[in-house]
Amino acid sequence: MTRLIAGLALALFPALSRAVPLSEVSKIVGGSDAAPNQFPFQAALLHDDQLFCGGVLLNSNTILTAAHCSEKYKESEVWVRLGSNFYHTGGILVGVSKIIANPDFNMDTINRDIALWTLITPVTESDSIKFAILPEQGSDPPVDEVTIVSGWGSIKAEDITIPNALQFADIKIVDRVDCNAKYQGAKMPTVTTDMFCATESDRGACKGDSGGPLIIDRTGVLIGLVSWTGGCASEFPAVFTRIGNLIYWINQNLS
DSSP: OOOOSSOSSOOOOSBTTBOOOOOSOOBOTTOEEOOTTSSTTEEEEEETTEEEEEEEEEETTEEEEOGGGSSSSOGGGOEEEESOSOTTSSSEEEEEEEEEEOTTOOTTTOTTOOEEEEESSOOOOOSSOOOOBOOOTTOOOOTTOEEEEEEOOBSSTTOOOOOSSOEEEEEEEEOHHHHHHHHHHTTOOOOOTTEEEEEBTTBOOOSSOTTOEEEETTTOBEEEEEEEOSSSSSSSOEEEEEGGGSHHHHHHHOO
């Protein structure tokens, strides 16, 4: 399908001793332009008209994103663009009234990297705007499941210029135990049961626009949020927030 080298959002570690989520730059290298309305749940999170993270529309007034995307700015300082393949134009632009990050999240462990944003004005579903499909509580994607990650990012590894069009790429789920062993060997955060990993031999996530969606290719069910990684298309798989383990928390806090 496509080749993902750097992906949506994730954290690129400044040193091998510690992985840190970043959201300043987005990259999907070798990805493909999304077709109109291909990812109608995709949200662009903006500050001063600049993209800093991705997100997912859950219902008429709720965006799901990463907790580490939700600590830097106040509600009055951010906007959400929906219904467009272009983060800077088209669709609709909506303000945010409330941000709730999972109380168990912290930057040291990057565990439970999930947050809910309440929109000031409810939105209505259309051809270009639709709600994501959540997984069942306790669901865990099997190894080798083909998934799709989407977001805005550079199309060249050496270039951080953000392209106009939404990008997407396919990656496969990898074994959590094997993934964790790689990170523990490099003295990085533990890959917990609130996370899972995905990669390909020539694809992987890198620094970029965190909080973006990962869906199952065959069903379209939303299973993960881009969270962090230890390197770009390296031996370190990308790590995603496991939404299936946090459905109870999401439902308790939905607007």
